[in-house]
Amino acid sequence: MRVAILGGSGIDNFPGLEVKQRHDVMTTWGKPSTVIVAGVLNQVEVLFLPRHGPEHSIPPHRINYRANLSALVELGAEAVLATTAVGGIEPESGPGTIVIPHQLIDYTYGRDHTYFDNSHEPMKHIDFTEPYSSELRKGLISAAEAVGIRARNTGTYGATQGPRLETAAEIRRLAYDGCTIVGMTGMPEAALARELGVDYANISLVVNRAAGCGQDSISMADIEQELMRGVDKIRTIISAATTLVP
Numbered sequence: 001m002r003v004a005i006l007g008g009s010g011i012d013n014f015p016g017l018e019v020k021q022r023h024d025v026m027t028t029w030g031k032p033s034t035v036i037v038a039g040v041l042n043q044v045e046v047l048f049l050p051r052h053g054p055e056h057s058i059p060p061h062r063i064n065y066r067a068n069l070s071a072l073v074e075l076g077a078e079a080v081l082a083t084t085a086v087g088g089i090e091p092e093s094g095p096g097t098i099v100i101p102h103q104l105i106d107y108t109y110g111r112d113h114t115y116f117d118n119s120h121e122p123m124k125h126i127d128f129t130e131p132y133s134s135e136l137r138k139g140l141i142s143a144a145e146a147v148g149i150r151a152r153n154t155g156t157y158g159a160t161q162g163p164r165l166e167t168a169a170e171i172r173r174l175a176y177d178g179c180t181i182v183g184m185t186g187m188p189e190a191a192l193a194r195e196l197g198v199d200y201a202n203i204s205l206v207v208n209r210a211a212g213c214g215q216d217s218i219s220m221a222d223i224e225q226e227l228m229r230g231v232d233k234i235r236t237i238i239s240a241a242t243t244l245v246p
Contacts, residue, residue, distance in 0.1 A: 003242050004077035006068070007050040008185060009085040010205070010227035014048050016239060017041045023075055029066035029112075033058055036071060044242040047077050051185060060162040060184035066112050069192045079136055079199040079245050082190075083234050085227060086157070086183035087165070087210035087218075089175050093152065095226045097206040098233060099181050100140045101155040104131050106187040107174075108161050113188035115195050131190045135246050136201035143240035149233050155180040157202065159187035168212025182210050203237060205230040 005014060014037075021038040025031070033053040039046055051068060052058045072080060088094055116123040137153075144151040158179030160166055166174070166182060174182055181204055193200035207226040208218050 002045040002047060002076040002078055003245050004047040004049065004072040004080045005238055006080060006082040006189070007048065008083040009052065009056065010231040011083050011234065012050040012052070012056060014041070014235065017046060017048060023071075025071040025074065027067045027070040027074065029070050030064050032068045032071040033063060036075060038075065041239060042243050044245075045076075046242060047072055047075055051189075061108070061111060063185065065189050065192055066115060069189065069196055069198070070115075073196050073198055077198060079133070080193055080201075081136065081140070081238055081241060082200065082202045083238065084157075084183045084185055084202060084204045085207045085223075086181040086204040087208050087213075088181055088206040089158070089171060089210045089213060090180040093155070093181055093206050095206055095208055095222075096230055098144070098149065098151040098230070098237070099155040099204045099206065100137055100144070100151055100153055101157040101181065101202055101204060102130070102132060102137065103155075104157040104159060104186055104190060105174075105177055105179055106159050108159050108187050110161075111188055113191060115192065126191070126194045128191060128194060131194070132201045133199035136199050139241045139244035139246070140201055140203050140237060142244050144237045147236050147240050149237055151203070151237065155204070157186045157204065158182040160184055165218055166211050171210045171212050174210075181206060203234060205234050
């Protein structure tokens with residue numbers, strides 16, 4: 001099975017990946033965020049794509065999610081492991097926490113969120129009751145345990161529009177709705193993967209307490225420090241998970 005890794009904030013490269021090819025792809029939906037790297041990681045064929053593009057230049061609401069997923073599938077991806085940097089809403093999800101969410105709520109707007117828009121594909125409905133692949137989630141959970149890195153095995157990802165951070169009132173609303181973490185790239189990525197019939201799971205690194213959930217104001221410098229401290233753990237789990245994908 002060929003596994004795709006969608007790198008989020010802080011993961012614009014993947015040390016240990018033995019690069020074999022670089023694909024500059026054009027899809028029906030346009031170009032993906034950047035060139036897709038094909039290589040071998042732990043003797044597994046892997047595709048790697050940083051969703052924010054070169055030097056983290058594409059904001060969440062401008063990412064061409066349809067092109068990204070379509071290009072990965074065209075290149076043979078059968079499973080997608082996605083990383084995201086998020087804010088922690090629940091008290092137990094402070095900075096540095098790793099979360100493998102099992103549910104999500106979409107608060108985004110104005111994004112091209114489906115392939116079934118009558119221009120290219122005939123409309124059909126997908127079952128999205130469980131937005132993440134249970135088998136891929138099991139692989140991530142088992143990988144974290146195998147490498148000795150603590151991860152929360154459940155969580156509800158609230159996907160907001162960005163690129164601004166949320167207000168304290170918005171976070172209170174998300175908490176009331178049941179969200180435990182908040183990020184900006186979880187949707188429509190997960191739904192598009194489901195429409196394409198490819199397994200998809202997310203692993204999130206909490207880099208700050210969400211607005212109103214901490215005593216201090218949110219500092220981008222602090223967020224960057226948390227990214228630097230945590231991304232190697234995310235890479236380690238992802239690397240181990242590639243060998244556990246069914």
